[in-house]
Amino acid sequence: MRSGKTDGQLVFLIGINALVVIAAMILVGDRFMALYNFQSMGTQVPELGLLAFGVMLAMISGNGGIDLSGIALANLSGVAAILLAPSLVSPDAAPLGYFLTFSAIALSVGMLGGALNGALIGYAGMTPIIATLGTQLLFTGVAVGLTGGSAQQLGYVPLIDDFGNMPIWGVPRTFALFILIALALAALLKFTRFGIHLFLMGSNPTAARFAGIRVKSILFRTYLLASLLASVAGIIIAARTSSVKWDYGSSYVLVAILITVMAGVRPEGGYGRVICVVLSATALQILSSLFNFMQISNFFRDCAWGLLLLLFLANARVHWGTYLPPVLRRTDRARS
Template sequence: MPKLTERVNHTFGREVLGLLGLFALTLVAFGLASPQFLSAANFNSIAFQLPDLGLLTLAMLAPIMANGINLAIIAIANLSGLTLAWILNMNGGPDAGVVAFVVGVGAALAVGGASGAAMGATIAYFGAHPILASLAMMIFLKGLGEFLTRGGDISGFPDFLREFGHGAILGIPVPMLVLIAAAILWHVLLARTRHGFAVAMIGSNPRASEYSGVPVKRSITLLYALSGMMCALAGIVMLTRFNSVRVGHGDALLLVTVLACFLGGVDPFGGFGRVAPVFVSLIILQTLSSGLNLLGANQHLSTAVWGLFLVAVMVLRSGTPMLRGLFESVKK
């Protein structure tokens, strides 16, 4: 058992087992409080709701690991969704075929990647602060989206898109399968490739990374480009789920993605982060929201509870070294 624990810690991060314990505690607490909580229908609902937040959180994870941030994740997702919607409408709208959808998905990913690359280049080559660069990109893309849509929704898509947004394979919702595949890809990218190693080094010390031969500017640009493409994937999933596109879709999720990253053990100052703990933290947050809804709590209470979670995580992280030092001093 100790060897298995050590292997899990080494592969997925030391936070995983603790978060799984917290998840189990959450299941027990809400299972006792509400008989409907442990039903298949409730878990199916959680699986359908999780992918939007999950994909956006993955897009936020990588920049934070590099001691940056991407405040434009929602705006990039929505503009990418608008790109797909425009191509579908240009090719018949409800009568558009699979080819138009594939072309639209490619264009949406290209828009997301280009938006992220422009933001990353501004940070890497012009020295702009990540907060300011991503905030400027968010305002620009949101304004552009409002201009193109006149503040309204775009709808009227082919029926086969409903299978992507609401269908299931072997009982697992298709959007959830997309999230799982994206999480695996992100884990491999950040933990098993030279680019992932470069991201961690840049987050720890960008100047030392440059002296070590790491292409810092190129890596940062690529990092934000990949983050933008993950945002685009989230925008595509949201389009298939809601069967419409609007500039304001998902606005409330921005800060929750940051919370999920920190709850999953990502260092807010960069240099460290794992996908698996963040994935588990996402499940915990969505489970909390679902459990509170079943208990009849207001939706805003879920947001308040998420905020308390973030405060508790910060207190525990800052207090653990202090308690360890106090214990060692008493032991001496």
């Protein structure tokens, strides 16, 4: 049953990607199909995709799991790194050392934030919504407090700028990193004990506990991993935009949830696929880019994202098979 349903979702998402690209070709034309445009879209997908992975992991773990603190932690990681790193390594003398220090600080902040989320949800038994709502405010608040609310400039460090914006063999480096992370995450979920236990726990927490799965520890690690991915997103954001600010990406909480819901991840837990989240993120980015080309206002884009989220929630509830003619219906039923 599981493989049948995933196939449908995968085909559906590939179809959506194709549909949006075709729409863009008709509405915008050659300018849209330029390599440069695809590279530019490729640099923007990773940050959203990584945040969506975090939401996906939280949702898979079930019991109302959700991570609302992702973008707040990404921004806090960037802020902490940009404030601390220059005092440890000089960006001009040792750019590589600087970048590594920067990344290490950001990832440590991600670890700390994730440990907080994980401890609150896993060990203290707080509801994920309240816990991540609270940490979202806390992370944002610390970022505001540390910077006084102003944007922090990274300055031009060629190495970091290249990482954030320059393609290598035609592929943006951050996008390549994103794909590597996606592969690693897929392998983690599919082949390790952690992954298998996570899905079991999400499908039936009571059964999982009686089967001897250490629910608390799995929850802790799930939210830790989600936060770690968020801090990677923070590094990518800092590299791409050469600056960090506490309120960067204020609509990313919505967009990350939209991507996961569009990818067919079940909000009630126990199901979700990495490849679907990747495809869903690319589809949304292509659509967003199309809006840019057509000079549609950001306000309308927010409206469209909200409506799309509701539409895809509805899509998960409708059994399209029953509206098909009987001949097609049989194959559909065989698959599901």
